[in-house]
Amino acid sequence: MKLTRHSRPRAWLVAIAAVLLYGGTAAAADLSVCIDSSSPTAAMDTRLAQAVAQHEHAMLQIHRFDGSGDDGGFDLDHFNKLAGHSCDLVLGFPIDADAHGAPPGLKASTPYGHTGFVLVTPPGSHVATLDQLAAGSNVAVTYQTTPNLYFIDHRQLVADVRLSDEDSLRALARHQVPAAMLWEPTVRRYLAGAGAHSGLQIHPLHEPHANFNLVALYDARHQPAADAFEQAITAIQASGRLAELLAPYARTGAVGPSRPLARAARVERSDRRVARHCSGTAPKPVGNRKPHHDDDALPALYTAAQAELGQAKFKENCAVCHGPHLEGRAGPALKGANFASEEAQFHVRDIFTILVHNMPATEPGSLAHDDYVQIMAFLLQQNGYPAGPQQLTYDEALNSKVKLLYHGE
Ligand code: HEC
Incomplete structure (x- = not known):
């Protein structure tokens, strides 16, 4: 998709209108955020952006982009462009708590939530950890995702590699596998939709690179917007609303490395x-x-x-x-x-x-x-x-x- 550059003239009009609306008390600024429409957390990111804008008395502009990429990856140049030109903040970016910080050239806000890869089991299962699975059990994982690595440590388990998270969830629903290891927001989105009554159970995974912190990414030029964002998050958290905004995709606060x-x-x-x-x-x-x-x-x-x-x-x-x-x-x-x-x-x-x-x-x-x-x-x-x-x-x-x-x- 094409990126539209931040439109200056309109931004000015909006800012003036906002100042008029609010009687010029606090100069209402413009908050522009980028949201990855391909991410299962898009709805949560949008709610959060709205709450932050409301707290700042800012006019919210949402720039939606498709971050799914065609090489299954994350295109750094694309992100730098997004954060440099299209918006002040890229919301809902997951950072591996065990590995590394913001991508090169960008800054990250203080984490406001955390999520990650989880163990999913069918209704009625008593399994809550990988070690409780019988030796020789097949565990569904999605192609080229981190949980493929966990079999190195859990050699008694057999990887049943699926092409998509949806495939893995279907395998679970049909009792073809006793467990799957998947990205929690995808599972939550599935449960919120068609799978609402599936009875699937979700458990944390205590493995390296399973836990991610959610941050807003930004270009150093947008530091003031990032500062305002952090203040707003602090206030929203203090009012007890943050958990509700993040649910069910993520929980508040940051997780530390499990790596050592x-x-x-x-x-x-x-x-x-x-x-x-x-x-x-x-x-x-x-x-x-x-x-x-x-x-x-x-x-x-x-x-x-x-x-x-x-x-x-x-x-x-x-x-x-x-x-x-x-x-x-x-x-x-x-x-x-x-x-x-x-x-x-x-x-x-x-x-x-x-x-x-x-x-x-x-x-x-x-x-x-x-x-x-x-x-x-x-x-x-x-x-x-x-x-x-x-x-x-x-x-x-x-x-x-x-x-x-x-x-x-
Ligand atoms: C399927 C994903 C995957 C592939 C493919 C992969 N790695 Fe890794 N690599 C990892 C993960 C995850 C870790 C961290 C492991 C840990 O912390 O225990 C890692 C760790 C490393 C480390 C140690 C880094 C450090 O800071 O401790 C090196 C070096 C490395 N990989 C090199 C390679 C090379 C070279 C290749 C290609 C031949 C490769 N990796 C292929 C996932 C992968």
């Missing part, structure tokens, strides 16, 4: 060598930490040709979860000061060990040795390490004690 424990436990089970190096890697605070600058010359560990091949293989095998620009999606960002940080204390061998033992998360260890090495070369390049005449080999990568610190701009 969950990940330490998982890695320990799958590979003790990784555990030793990983225990210090989380949590990674969000925000712009200063990049590290070493005076020592950085070693050239790989060749430019390897990095180039690695880029293509990354696109093919990793970008779906880590983002085409390594910015992070279902999986964490693999580039930048929040990834290769002093706190994380990564060495090349730690990251390489994760790659070869745990990645791609849905099919660990499935790539050829050379592919992993080339992808490692690409990650080094993207984090500011120079190429040289010597090729990186598999054994070197597995043993390299070179520290991985972001050396970008």
Whole structure:
């Protein structure tokens, strides 16, 4: 769909009309928000925008966009444009509580609610956690969503991968599976509609990357609108109305990372060598930490040709979860000061060990040795390490004690 630019003349008229209407007491501003019409939370986002505008005595403009995308993803440029030109705030943006903050170039409001992936069971089921499912149980999950990863930790369960959330819900309704792991807002929307009397039960999932905070995204130029939004949310929460506005899709407040424990436990089970190096890697605070600058010359560990091949293989095998620009999606960002940080204390061998033992998360260890090495070369390049005449080999990568610190701009 086409984006319409924020229309200045009309905005002025509206502002003047509003000032007249309210007798010019508090200068009524214009609040323009972008709402993703493809998101199951669109109705909730709209209610929230209306409540905020009412609190601010602002004229509300809603710009609806279709965020479903055609590559199943989130197009960063598109978002930057939206937040830069089409509206002051993009509402209802879910941020993984375990992984990363706002997408690069944008700012995020304080989280006002949280939601996430949930375990859904049919009526009458006594199962409330993954561990209560009988060994060998099929669990429906939707193609290319985070819950596909949970089978790595729950090897007694079998993934029944479906093409859409609706497929997964149908499988549950027909008792073809004893459980499904799905995005809560989608399930809630289904229950509110056709599935109202289905008796499906919803339980939290205590797994990494299952919990998301809802924020408003904005461009730094719209800071005043973001400040006003936060004030309005605080007031709405104080009046007790926020929970009602978010229900049933989300709950108020923020959730913290589940990552340190969950990940330490998982890695320990799958590979003790990784555990030793990983225990210090989380949590990674969000925000712009200063990049590290070493005076020592950085070693050239790989060749430019390897990095180039690695880029293509990354696109093919990793970008779906880590983002085409390594910015992070279902999986964490693999580039930048929040990834290769002093706190994380990564060495090349730690990251390489994760790659070869745990990645791609849905099919660990499935790539050829050379592919992993080339992808490692690409990650080094993207984090500011120079190429040289010597090729990186598999054994070197597995043993390299070179520290991985972001050396970008
Ligand atoms: C299906 C999604 C998915 C795919 C595909 C995938 N990953 Fe991951 N990756 C994840 C998730 C989720 C995590 C976080 C795991 C955790 O915290 O325990 C992760 C973690 C990592 C980490 C550790 C990062 C850190 O900060 O601790 C690296 C490195 C990594 N992945 C590299 C890759 C590479 C390279 C590929 C392609 C060969 C790949 N991943 C494919 C989902 C994926």
